[in-house]
Amino acid sequence: MGKISVYRFLSAGCNGCDVQILECLVPRYRLANLGVEVVEKPEEANVLVLTGGVNVKGREYLLKTYEAIKPPKIVVAVGNCALTKEIFDKGYPMVGPPDQIIPVNYYIPGCPPRPQAIVKAIADILGVKIEEVEDYWQAPEGFRGKHEFDSEKCIGCGACAQICTADAIDVIDGPDKRIIRVNYGHCSFCAFCQDECPTQALRLTREYHLVTGDKERARVTNEVGLLSCAICGGVFFPEKQIDWALKRITLEKIPTYGEFSGEILDAMKVCTKCRRNIGNIRKAKGLLSKLSEKVRR
């Protein structure tokens, strides 16, 4: 498409994304060279840039604004609030995300996305290539961008999902495998998941060009095998997590337990329900007394 005129609309975000959009206007990004201008009236715009997850008071204004935009009426959702309402997801006044209210063509994940990501996404939409030569196009070391799993290391424990500040990580158990799914379009990029991961399997990378036409694709997943209970056969635990726990006990914490690793493993392979069975409680007690004997000596 030719020249694009952008109108911005915010309802119920934190403002962070809007500041990034404003920063896109600084000379170094040469947005004007792409033929992009920011206009002050929706009637003058053919592109609508949205931020925020839309609350009850904003809904009506969003509809009106969308109506006023000129064809081809391209709608770009900037930032995770505009994708999924992110951390405000369960806020009582929230009625978005915007794509529940009007059609959205492109999504730019981030919290907030770097101005570089927004400029590049606009260039992509225009079909223009931009040279990312200057240093600032590279996200710095330690930047918190898109997630990456080391599937060798991930034990499927779900600690990341527990700590997640924005409910962005799902743990989905199937018949024989567990999927850990990071929805980075729902993520606050706090990196708590990275800090909390006991095996350093989950990492936030420096990748930040994440624009997509399908927000369902803003995901990173990992699969781990699930073990069934040695007694009832029900599915319950990631195999790798059991191996990991056993190694921690017998190799790192108390090496003298090594000779019992077989027995410990058997005990761990019993699901929580079967553990309550009286026979198993006795068995576990027996093992525990043997172990504490070992430590005392």
Next chain:
Amino acid sequence: MPETVYIGPYRPQLVEPERFELLVEDGRIIDARLELGYMHRGIEKLFTTKTYMQNLALAERICGICSGIHTLCYAQTVERLMGIEVPERAKYLRCIYMELERLHSHYLWFGILAHSLHEHEAFLKIMGERERIQDLLEYLTGNRINYLINTIGGVRRDITPEKAEKIRKALRELKPLSDYIMSLLGDNGAFTKKIRGVGVLPRDKALEVGAVGPTLRGSGIVSDIRKDDPYAAYDKLDFEIIVEKDGDVWAKALVRARETYESMKIIEQALDNLPPGEIAVKPGEPKVGEEIGRTEAPRGELVYYIRSNGTNIPERVKVRTPSYANNFAILEMLRGERLENARAVIESIDPCFACTDRVTIVDTKTGKRKIVSLKQG
């Protein structure tokens, strides 16, 4: 014949984007009213559904401009509930990060002011130079905004000597920007002409409406939480509270401009005297009870109240942001002002960038609405 003029509601800014209803006669504002809620996200309720740790990310997203100070104020209050003492080094680091934030926030404010005064060149220059500090924050914390650098018990990232050098270099490069802004506010400065004598908030009115931060200091009142109720390492750092007495938009701008030098001074001192040691301690268990914490955000006093029932989820979190307090100052400043100055007055309190630059005028006789640009008044 007075007419009603609406500004907004699409003035996206902090927690409180507003709709102003102005009663205007002969181009002069005789009364002003304010309607809030366009940015309401139910955050205080959400606070009671997440753990103390998770709430850090939520606190930060109350405001995407001064996000860091929210996490600090929140963390300090929680630390009191948990009875934990933050390591000395972390206290200094907190001052460094928060003053960097004050710099970016104040520069942003000037960028917006330039925009609203139609000083396009100044806008580009200020915003362009400001990128240095955004790049720096991103390099130090991993994100340009919502950096989540403060945590319960300290900070999440250290400043190595190499990083300290980068900070010093950035400050050297930013000084000319502050000088440039000072020149815009000088006797013949481009800003001065447009904002001198505009939106005066007299000293007694400032106190009466409960203004905070540069809005209050611009009306001649010495008040700064960093001095009045010192937190982090502010009691060990030497800096001045900047006060201007005129009370107009110009005075508030001058307070901010002069504060950028103070922030640089604080950062340099903190870097020079950075004590060795840990940067964080482990969070503890919250006691049953309540605590109040306050900090000096770029826009003024920020207050957190947290009540705990001893679980890992707070029972109540109440936040009083500075902009909320200052909104009432805007109304005071608008009364008696000329309509064409309304935008500058509103922006003297807070940045606003998506302000649509138009107002709706309702003819009170016919009830007809027309839309005009603020420039035409």
